[in-house]
Every structure is written in C-alpha cells, then in structure tokens.
Amino acid sequence: APDPLITEVQPWASGLGEGVDATPYGLPIKYEDDVVRRNVDWLTADTISSINFTPIHALDGTITPQGCAFERHHSGAIELRKEDYRLMINGLVDTPLVFTYADLERFPREIHTYFLECAANTGMEWAGAQLNGAQFTHGMIHNMEYSGVPLRTLLEEAGLDTAGDLSDKWIYVEGADASSNGRSIPMEKALDDVLVAFKANGEALRKEHGYPVRLVVPGWEGNMWVKWLRRIEVTDQPIESREETSKYTDTLADGISRKWTWVMDAKSVITSPSPQMPITHGAGPLVITGMAWSGRGAITRVDVSLDGGMTWQPARLGKAGDSKALTRFYLDIDWDGSEMLIQSRATDETGYVQPTKDALREVRGENSIYHNNCIQTWHVKENGEAENVEVS
Amino acid sequence: GPFGLGREALPEEVAAWNLDIAPDGTGLPEGSGTAEDGEMLFSESCAACHGEFAEGVGRWPVLAGGFGTLDRMDPVKTVGSYWPYLSTVYDYVRRSMPFGAAQTMSDDDVYALTAYILYSNSIMEYDEVLSNETFSEIEMPNADGFIVDNREEAEAHFWKDEPCMENCKDAPVEITMRATILDVTPEETAAEEAAASEEAAAEDTAAEAPAEETEVAMAEPDPALVEEGEGVFRKCKACHKVGEGARNGTGPALNGIVGHPAGAVEGFRYSNAMQDAAADGLVWTPEELGAFLAKPRDYMRGTKMSFVGLRDEEEIKAVIAYLSTFE
Structure with missing residues (x-):
C-alpha cells in the first residue's frame, strides 16, 4: 500500500517550523533525548564524588560532543569564572609566575585531537561480564579537539631551562576544586605533548570538564588531566598524592601493586x-x-x-x-x-x-x-x- | 620569560597554594597531635562517611583494617593495609577533607586526625605524639608493596608481529558468563525511566492517602535543642539536604520529614524495604524516626541508608527537633 507519509501532505510540509533564535544555544532534537550520559548509582556512595558514562553506543564518527561526554568529579563540578581564574607556576623555576585567563590567550596556541579515558573504564568487568551495554562497559571515554598552550611554553616563560638536564625532575599539577586531585608527571612527558587547554571542539570547556582551563595529557589516564587547573609545580620528586597511591594503582594477584601505570593501552x-x-x-x-x-x-x-x-x-x-x-x-x-x-x-x-x-x-x-x-x-x-x- | 606574560607570584601566594607534601616530608607544617586529640574530631567530622572506627560506611572509603587481604579477591585497601606513604594521608586530609568543608582544619587538627587513623590501624598508640618531628619514624606496613609500571616487560607478549586470523582457539567457543544474570545495569531508555517515575509517583500518591489522617501535630521545638540538632545534622549532610531548594542526593531531601509518611519524597528511589514500609502506612513520628536513627539497619532491614546510627538519645532528640523546623 502507498505510504501515507508520502501520499498525504504532512503538517511539517504545510505549516511552519520554529524561527531562528528559538534556542539561542541549541540542544539535540527531542527525539534524541535518550542519547545522554548515565551513571550507575550502586558504583559510588554519592554523585558528588562519582562518574557517569558517555552514550558511545549511539554516537558515530570520532568527536564526542561535550554535552554527553562523561564526567568524573572528586568533589563536584565547580563554577569558576574566567575573571577569578589564576594559574600559578612555582617550585624549581627561575621566577614563580601567576597567569590570568587573559594571559593564557596571548601565548601561541595549538590544536590537537585526543581521547581521554578513565583508567577505571571497563573496570567493573574484571571478574566477569557485568554491565549490559557499551555505554556502561566502555563509556568512561571521550575524544575532543583541544585548543591550548603547550605546557612547555609556560614552563619556559617561568625560566625553566628546557635544554638542560631535567631527567630527574617532575611536575606536580593540581586543580582549584576541593579535591585538588593532584598528580605528578615526569618532566619528559610534561615537555613532550602536554597542553594547557581552554577550548574543546571549538568552544569553551564545559563546567564539568574543567572550565575555564584543564590539563590535557595525551594517551595517559584521565585522572591526570587535571580540571580547573590552578597550579603547576616543578619538583625533584613525585609527590605520591592520594590519586597516585591509594587510587590509580593496579594490584596484581600476588598483592603487589603497579604504580605509575599512566599509559592507556590499545x-x-x-x-x-x-x-x-x-x-x-x-x-x-x-x-x-x-x-x-x-x-x-x-x-x-x-x-x-x-x-x-x-x-x-x-x-x-x-x-x-x-x-x-x-x-x-x-x-x-x-x-x-x-x-x-x-x-x-x-x-x-x-x-x-x-x-x-x-x-x-x-x-x-x-x-x-x-x-x-x-x-x-x-x-x-x-x-x-x-x-x-x-x-x- | 620570552613573552613577558604573567606576573611574579608573591611569597604569601605561593605559601597559600603550595601545600603538597612529598614522601620525604618536604612541605610538612610545624605542629603535632595524638589519636586521643583526634578521636572527637574524627567522630564529628569524618565518622558519618568513614565510620566511628574508620571502618567505612556504605560505599564510602574504609580507612582501617584490611591487613593481609591484598592477594585475595576483593582486597580491602585502607591507609593501614595499602597506602605506602604517610605523607599522603596528611596531605590529602589537610587539602581535601572533610568532604564538603575542605581546608577548614588547623595543622594540629590534621596531625591529630592522621594520628587517629594510624591508631585505628594499630600503627600508633592512643597517646603517641605525631608531629613534623616524629613523622619520619612511622613505618607504613605496605611501603614495599609497589613496583613501577612493568607492562612493557611483563606483557611483552601483547606486542605481536601479526595477530592471529584463523583457528585462534583450541576448542569451539562457548559462552561462559552472561551479564543479564546479574541484572545490575541501569534502565536504558528515557521512556523506561519516565514510565518508572510515573509508577513511583503513583506509589507516592498511594502512600500519601492514609497520611492525612495520621499526620502528627507537632509542638514548637526548643530552640537550644534545635541548635544542638543542627550540629548533629553535620553527620547527615553528605547525603541529606534540608532548607530552601534542598534536592535529593544520596539520600532524600528531608524538608517536612518529621510527622510525614515514609518513602514519600518525590523523585527519590527508595529501597524495596522503605517502599514496603510506606505501603504499610509507616509515618515518621518522632518515635519511629528516633528508632530508625538509633540503628537504621536493625530498624529496617534492606534500607539504603548506610549510616551506622546515632548512639546518644540526646543527639537523636536534637536532630529530630532540628528537622522539624523545616516545612
């Protein structure tokens, strides 16, 4: 039988649609409202220190829209205005410096696309098949195009001699939120491809991803991509913070644990x-x-x-x-x-x-x-x- | 620097943010405390999530015990059984705890809390002084339990010249485990969620019906008791909100809870146990609420509320008085 969707004049082919400015910043059409982040409420004690999952099952291409890219907070997603933002570089540098957000925008910029995967992605599946959906088994991941300043540039601005022997040096990075989520990163990586990013997929970072500035640590576990980045310290030893000792270490069958397992394998x-x-x-x-x-x-x-x-x-x-x-x-x-x-x-x-x-x-x-x-x-x-x- | 951007950080600015403490003790502030000093502090500021004896509440972190479990299934990783450096405890507590009130403790308080956590793990004595001077004398039991990432050696066989394409298994492939048997996956579609919340709303209405008859008349509470209750409520705050704009969190928002039917806060997903009690017409009279708060899991088997309970009768009265001030 002929398809009435074709043979009959449909309302949308006769009447008018919505005008411009109906949604000054648009959301996906309502028919796609099931393509959203979801959490698994039994995983964590509270949503403030918790994680949710990207709806990877429903996406195609490679870029993850910011609005459905998974979130992981340790003390909640804070609201930090650009005007109130300060980034400090201190420690073993010639001159400890403070940058404003406006300062960061004046350094030469680069754009790069990288995935961010939480080290715990698929973690619930070690002991057996558990969660029934790609969103839940593999959704602690997103992939965005970042604009930002190479960390190397900022360290050099503070007088770090990047041509010298820095093989035993580290940086310690922390966020402005209550968790601070500090991590130690060996200097070799810091000078290689780490970015101080302020745009993702062309627009400002979302609050939940560290607005206005986050660290991008390509290929390494998501916990190191410090959000609301407020301080970078050059040190001569790793700090061994809570997030790199009690968490994000991998206990083997014999009870010995691997630490500094930064790289995300294929x-x-x-x-x-x-x-x-x-x-x-x-x-x-x-x-x-x-x-x-x-x-x-x-x-x-x-x-x-x-x-x-x-x-x-x-x-x-x-x-x-x-x-x-x-x-x-x-x-x-x-x-x-x-x-x-x-x-x-x-x-x-x-x-x-x-x-x-x-x-x-x-x-x-x-x-x-x-x-x-x-x-x-x-x-x-x-x-x-x-x-x-x-x-x- | 080359671009002349930024300005020099002032010493007091560096001091305000440069709080991290390295394993060798670099960065430790002067100060001291004992487990004895820390016990009350811990009870007031930490026990709601971590338990009175650092044994953990619900899914919040366990801080004590777990010795000898690291090579077993589901190891219990605590400060005592797992953490390799004491500096991490002091650093983390000082900067990020208590949850929701970070950086409100004095340096001495943090020494006392650290000492209490070590005491809970039988690493320090009750009256032993922990200070920046004695810090390096403490030995952490699992200090030697870590190796640096060795995947490139231990897993060298994952690098292959050519992956297998044919006859890659010795025997026919069989399914050995299915996720649906566990049934722990959240509901999948918005439609299903909407249906579920409609159902829940219908249940709420059902539960509310008898409530109007049974609603309890409340006397005005004693202001001093209310004030005391506000203090007690700090133990509840991580999970429960009250006041204007209070929303459901780990636990339901508690505006108007006293004298109202159980299991009826809109939009909160109650345990089956609480839903059953609501269906049976349970009303949170001060007596019922008091009994629940004394030992939640004994009062209602299967409740989602992981709080261990309030031991002190006076605290229970106070917190109920406090809650009764919210409509």
Missing part, C-alpha cells in the same frame, strides 16, 4: 550492534561499527570476529588513525540472521595487539580495577538483541 569496542543497540531490521546488510584507541600512538588496524575470536577479518577504518585519538571502524556484512559472538581487536603503531580478557587475567589477576583493555564480546541473538557475555 583498546576497542563494537558500539553497534550492542546491548543498547539491537539489530531491528532482520537479516541482510548490517553495519558493524565501533571505536579503537591507543595511548601509545595511532591505531593502525582493527580486526572483527563474528565467532567469538576463532576467526577474524580486518575492519575498515573510517579514516586513518590519529595518534592518541579515537579511530572509527566499520565492518559491512550481509547478516544471515544467525547468532553471532562479535568482538573487535585493535592494533596500534607500536605493534601492541589488544589482548583477550583471559590473557590479561593471566598476567594481572582480577583485582586490578584499572587498565582493563580486554577484547569485549557481545552475543547477538537471532532476534537481533545483544548481550554482554564472556566466552571460553
């Missing part, structure tokens, strides 16, 4: 189909898509398995991978409507291949909490529904 996940994104169209052409990233460099290859890891085929990268940024991959198949155990496996430019969960557990046990970059399995059923499973 990882990937299929975002659709997935538990929140069932196949609704039945057999036939099917786009399998997901994202891959590595803190060690660019993603060079992603393979996809439809049979739980017995056989693999190369996926197509949406575009060539950028270093320390999300890469989108696709596998376009003709689905026959039978069950699948779908997995993705990333390889980065250093030759690191994303391991299976069993391979990770063999080295680390099940108590590490952080840095779980295992291969994820979704069981896609004949009716198109998908479930988070573990396989032999």
Whole structure:
C-alpha cells in the first residue's frame, strides 16, 4: 500500500517550523533525548564524588560532543569564572609566575585531537561480564579537539631551562576544586605533548570538564588531566598524592601493586550492534561499527570476529588513525540472521595487539580495577538483541 | 620569560597554594597531635562517611583494617593495609577533607586526625605524639608493596608481529558468563525511566492517602535543642539536604520529614524495604524516626541508608527537633 507519509501532505510540509533564535544555544532534537550520559548509582556512595558514562553506543564518527561526554568529579563540578581564574607556576623555576585567563590567550596556541579515558573504564568487568551495554562497559571515554598552550611554553616563560638536564625532575599539577586531585608527571612527558587547554571542539570547556582551563595529557589516564587547573609545580620528586597511591594503582594477584601505570593501552569496542543497540531490521546488510584507541600512538588496524575470536577479518577504518585519538571502524556484512559472538581487536603503531580478557587475567589477576583493555564480546541473538557475555 | 606574560607570584601566594607534601616530608607544617586529640574530631567530622572506627560506611572509603587481604579477591585497601606513604594521608586530609568543608582544619587538627587513623590501624598508640618531628619514624606496613609500571616487560607478549586470523582457539567457543544474570545495569531508555517515575509517583500518591489522617501535630521545638540538632545534622549532610531548594542526593531531601509518611519524597528511589514500609502506612513520628536513627539497619532491614546510627538519645532528640523546623 502507498505510504501515507508520502501520499498525504504532512503538517511539517504545510505549516511552519520554529524561527531562528528559538534556542539561542541549541540542544539535540527531542527525539534524541535518550542519547545522554548515565551513571550507575550502586558504583559510588554519592554523585558528588562519582562518574557517569558517555552514550558511545549511539554516537558515530570520532568527536564526542561535550554535552554527553562523561564526567568524573572528586568533589563536584565547580563554577569558576574566567575573571577569578589564576594559574600559578612555582617550585624549581627561575621566577614563580601567576597567569590570568587573559594571559593564557596571548601565548601561541595549538590544536590537537585526543581521547581521554578513565583508567577505571571497563573496570567493573574484571571478574566477569557485568554491565549490559557499551555505554556502561566502555563509556568512561571521550575524544575532543583541544585548543591550548603547550605546557612547555609556560614552563619556559617561568625560566625553566628546557635544554638542560631535567631527567630527574617532575611536575606536580593540581586543580582549584576541593579535591585538588593532584598528580605528578615526569618532566619528559610534561615537555613532550602536554597542553594547557581552554577550548574543546571549538568552544569553551564545559563546567564539568574543567572550565575555564584543564590539563590535557595525551594517551595517559584521565585522572591526570587535571580540571580547573590552578597550579603547576616543578619538583625533584613525585609527590605520591592520594590519586597516585591509594587510587590509580593496579594490584596484581600476588598483592603487589603497579604504580605509575599512566599509559592507556590499545583498546576497542563494537558500539553497534550492542546491548543498547539491537539489530531491528532482520537479516541482510548490517553495519558493524565501533571505536579503537591507543595511548601509545595511532591505531593502525582493527580486526572483527563474528565467532567469538576463532576467526577474524580486518575492519575498515573510517579514516586513518590519529595518534592518541579515537579511530572509527566499520565492518559491512550481509547478516544471515544467525547468532553471532562479535568482538573487535585493535592494533596500534607500536605493534601492541589488544589482548583477550583471559590473557590479561593471566598476567594481572582480577583485582586490578584499572587498565582493563580486554577484547569485549557481545552475543547477538537471532532476534537481533545483544548481550554482554564472556566466552571460553 | 620570552613573552613577558604573567606576573611574579608573591611569597604569601605561593605559601597559600603550595601545600603538597612529598614522601620525604618536604612541605610538612610545624605542629603535632595524638589519636586521643583526634578521636572527637574524627567522630564529628569524618565518622558519618568513614565510620566511628574508620571502618567505612556504605560505599564510602574504609580507612582501617584490611591487613593481609591484598592477594585475595576483593582486597580491602585502607591507609593501614595499602597506602605506602604517610605523607599522603596528611596531605590529602589537610587539602581535601572533610568532604564538603575542605581546608577548614588547623595543622594540629590534621596531625591529630592522621594520628587517629594510624591508631585505628594499630600503627600508633592512643597517646603517641605525631608531629613534623616524629613523622619520619612511622613505618607504613605496605611501603614495599609497589613496583613501577612493568607492562612493557611483563606483557611483552601483547606486542605481536601479526595477530592471529584463523583457528585462534583450541576448542569451539562457548559462552561462559552472561551479564543479564546479574541484572545490575541501569534502565536504558528515557521512556523506561519516565514510565518508572510515573509508577513511583503513583506509589507516592498511594502512600500519601492514609497520611492525612495520621499526620502528627507537632509542638514548637526548643530552640537550644534545635541548635544542638543542627550540629548533629553535620553527620547527615553528605547525603541529606534540608532548607530552601534542598534536592535529593544520596539520600532524600528531608524538608517536612518529621510527622510525614515514609518513602514519600518525590523523585527519590527508595529501597524495596522503605517502599514496603510506606505501603504499610509507616509515618515518621518522632518515635519511629528516633528508632530508625538509633540503628537504621536493625530498624529496617534492606534500607539504603548506610549510616551506622546515632548512639546518644540526646543527639537523636536534637536532630529530630532540628528537622522539624523545616516545612
């Protein structure tokens, strides 16, 4: 029968839509109102010191819109005006300096796109398949284009001799919020690619991501990307703050813990189909898509398995991978409507291949909490529904 | 510098922000305290989340105990069992605690609280003095429990020339675990959430119906008692808000709670236990509320409220008087 959506004149084809300025700063159309951050309320005691998850299952491309990029606060998201913002550089520099926000905008700027992944992403899955959705298993990640000033530039402004021997020097960075969330970073990284950023995806940072200024520490765990950045101290030793001793350390099966596990290893996940994104169209052409990233460099290859890891085929990268940024991959198949155990496996430019969960557990046990970059399995059923499973 | 931007930081500005303390004690302020000094402070400012004996409340951090658990499933990581440096305790408490009132403690208070936490872990004696002088004498039990990231050696086999593409497993693949069996995933769609909140709203109405008859007439509370109650309420504040604009947090907002039906604060997701009690017509009379606050988990098995309870009868009376002033 003819489709009335075509044969009958629809209201939107006859009447008028909304005028300009109806929403001076727009939100997504109401039909997309399920594409939002969500938290898992049993994970933490309170939403003030907590985390939520990016709806990665519903996104495509590589850039994460700020409005749905996950949040992680230790003492809540503060409101700090640009006018009240101060950044101090002190410690082992010639002249301790204070910058205003306006000062920062006068230094030569760079733009770079990087992923930020919380070290605890996928942490709930160490002991077994637990949360049923890519948003919850892999959503502590976002990927944005940052504008900012290289940290090296600011350190040189304070008189740090970056040509000298700084191999035993560190920086200690902290935020202006009550948690301060201080972290120590070796000088080599600080001078390499760390940015002091004030714009993301072209506009001001959001409050929840550290407005007006945050640190960007490419490829390293998200906790080090200090928000509401207020101080950078040059030191001759790591401070060993709460966030780098009692947290963000990885306990192995024998009770010994790794510290300074800063780099995020290569990882990937299929975002659709997935538990929140069932196949609704039945057999036939099917786009399998997901994202891959590595803190060690660019993603060079992603393979996809439809049979739980017995056989693999190369996926197509949406575009060539950028270093320390999300890469989108696709596998376009003709689905026959039978069950699948779908997995993705990333390889980065250093030759690191994303391991299976069993391979990770063999080295680390099940108590590490952080840095779980295992291969994820979704069981896609004949009716198109998908479930988070573990396989032999 | 090359750009001539920024200005020199003044010594008092550096002093105000440069608070971090290194493992070797660099940055420690002068001062001292004992566990004995710290006990009351801890009870007033820390115990609501961390428990009277630093044993932790609900999902808030456990600060004491856990020795010998690091090589077991679900290790208990506390200051005593896990933290390698004492400097971290002092540094963190001074800068970031108590939760919601950071940087309100004197340096001596922080020494006393640090001493109390160490005492709770049997690392210091009750009357032993912790100061910037004695700091370096304390040995942390797990000081040798850490190694520097060794992934590039220990996990060298994850770097491969060519990933496996065919016959990558020895036996046919089988599902060994399913997430849906646990059923711990939050509801997924906005539609489902809306339906759930409508349902909850319907339940609220049901619970409110008998309430009008049973609402309790309240006498004006004693102002001194109310003031005392405001102090006691500090133990509740991390989870419960009162006053104008109070919103639900970890616990429901408590405006008008005294004399009103249980489980009826709009928009709060109560435990099944509280919903059942509400359906049975429980009303928060001062007597019922008092019994609940004395031992929440004994009073109502399965309540989400993780607070251990108020031991002192006077404190219970005071906090109820305080709460009764909010409509």
